[in-house]
Amino acid sequence: MTLNTLWFIFIAVLYTGFFVLEGFDFGVGILLPFLGKTDTQRRTIINTIGPHWDGNEVWLIAAGGATFAAFPNWYATLFSGFYLPLFLVLIGLIVRGVAFEFRSKDENPLWRSVWDWCIFAGSLLPAILLPIAFSNLVRGVPINADMQYIGGFFNLLNPFALLAALAVTLLMIFHGAAFLSIKTEGELEKRAKAVVRSTWLLVVLILVIFIITSFIVADVRQRLSVLPILFPILGALAILASGYFLRKDQYGRVFLMTCLTVAFVVLTIFAFLYPRVMVSSLNPLWSLNIENAASSFTTLRLMTIVTLIFLPLVLLYQGWTYWVFRKRVSGDEKKLTY
């Protein structure tokens, strides 16, 4: 395996980590105003992801930084081409991050309500826009011979991308509800479980439609190999298994399955892409791939060493935080951290 392929895998892993982890806290953020009827309930919901969301978000920043270092042309074309969606993602992440920290620091109900809706909007915006960006990578966008995106904003809002946005956002809400089911108690737990139960069928249907459509829209049929078939199948099995555990009332396993579903959906996108990183709809020769978008051998080798040392360390201490906060968050007002 070449270093270029290895780096494609690293970046796939970073984005997968991001969508699995931040996926449920986006879901929790979207559900916040609807599941939390009282202020205490809303605080309880926030506290389920309180210690984690920031660390989860770093996966996106690390993925962005790794793309910059390993595939500068990918970073440059993608970020400048998808300018407005990424700007809106940034605005979402900004107001959301501040809202978590600020919302409980004042008693005023209006203050809290505004920040709660900031968490909602700040979770929903990236949950919609990031799938739009990723689905366009495989669908193909107008990239010219100079590696420049020339499609404009509305070209990105094609039906396939909107379907991806719908499917992934729903999946994140489902994923977030599954997380809340195992992290809350009493009334909140009941409501979260009700969301999981009532959305399951819808999520399965939309995901299946999305996967089938992606086989039609993307050029994957001309370049079939093992992984582009295996990953969607595993994803489908995971979401079906979540239904099985749902019926047995084992929500811890439901959550495990939603983690796997999200992971395989993201991995499917990357399997469809490989060895391209951005498909040009104008001319296949103008697509960006792991060779023409990459950094030098020296840089890739250096980054490989750094990543192999530090990524396991990150996994270890982030895993530890989930262990520290493994218990359910009590809805008892006196015990809540603000």
Added chain:
Amino acid sequence: MNVLLLARLQFAITIIYHFFFVPLTLGLSLMVAVFESIYVATGKEKYKRLTKFWGKLFLINFAIGVVTGIVQEFQFGMSWSEYSRFVGDIFGVPLAIEALLAFFLESTFLGIWIFGWERISKGLHLATIWLVVVGSYISAMWILIANAFMQHPVGYTIEDGRAVLTDFYAVITNYPIYSHFPHVLSAGLVTASFFMLGVSAYHLLKHNETEIFRISFRLASAVGLVATIAVGLFGHTQGQELLDTQPMKLASLEALYDTENPASLSILTIGNPVTHEVLLDWRVPGLLSFMEYNRFTGEVQGILPLQQLYEQKYGPGDYVPPPYILYWSFRTMVGAGLLMILISLVALIIELKNLYAKVPWFLKLLPFAVALPYIANTTGWILTEVGRFPWVVYELLKLPASVSVALGGGEILTSLIGFILVYGLLITATVYLMFKFAKAGPTLASESPAEFNPSLVTPPEGQ
């Protein structure tokens, strides 16, 4: 619509805004860690209250620093895609390493620190804040390594029109790092000290929580004095380095139009920024040579000969960074710095001799002095970065060749207006909360049920 101009404006606004919060994060995290260390060592409750009080203010500041930092990570690709293509092979590396080594560390352990008070042992909890401190310092180091490449590119070769890494060791030991990194770290401590002095003075005047705020005042005045002097010394080193590496920046910040030996230091120079015609020029002979060479002779090159030299080397164009911006940024920064040395010295004397009751006017001034480090940080940053003009990467890549090709004027105008609106609202909320918690004192900070937490009733299934 001028995309380049808008992209520059957006970058300037977002980075200055971001750097408004970074120094306080760097400095205050260390102070909070010191208080918590004393608490763990002595078990005295007052140090826990100190930790929680300053910790609360630290968190408000940290949140906005983090979210505005994400913008920078994305903005290189969004608005400066051609720059990113040109330097990605080198510049992307410290950015990726920063995320991997520093951001994960900071964000993960800060999460535990906030929510883990009653959940993990005291020693472990203390370790988490120290890891946050280490994380933010590692972060500062890597971003300054990246910046050093823009100021003074090393360890690369040009292949197919882009810079390619040849010597990573040269990149991470690039000369500006040795002066910039300690300069920024001490600036962080200065910011935290003045922040602490201002808030403590406010409470001491009201005889509110005197014990708590005497301790804060003592730490802040001592650290403040050492750190303000350190900032000045490392800044002085940077000034001397300019002589060899960025003579145009030096000439512009001194408004020195002709080469001089011995070179004079400007007291007040007023000129036409476009024609470079000097209207008024009061200078002290030999003083600039002294600053640069530690003796009263030595040549310092002027703007006009340097402009000619650059035109010969790099073709026609404007190679003069706006002298009025550099000149006044430099003087504002140095002025604020000198004033802060004086203030922290007086503050330390007041604390050591217990003169609080005798000089209420000084205590009344201190809350206003909190503005000084912010003024110095901002002007210092402007000086360093605007002084690179017209180069994005010094003597290698110019501004027009860096901006995104795919970007339309409408897009960047939209985002610029969006950032200004959102940032404007956020600074309002931040300042409001800062004032609220700073004024309320330690009781509010520890009361708002900061005590943990998610009580452990039943373990979730599957575990």
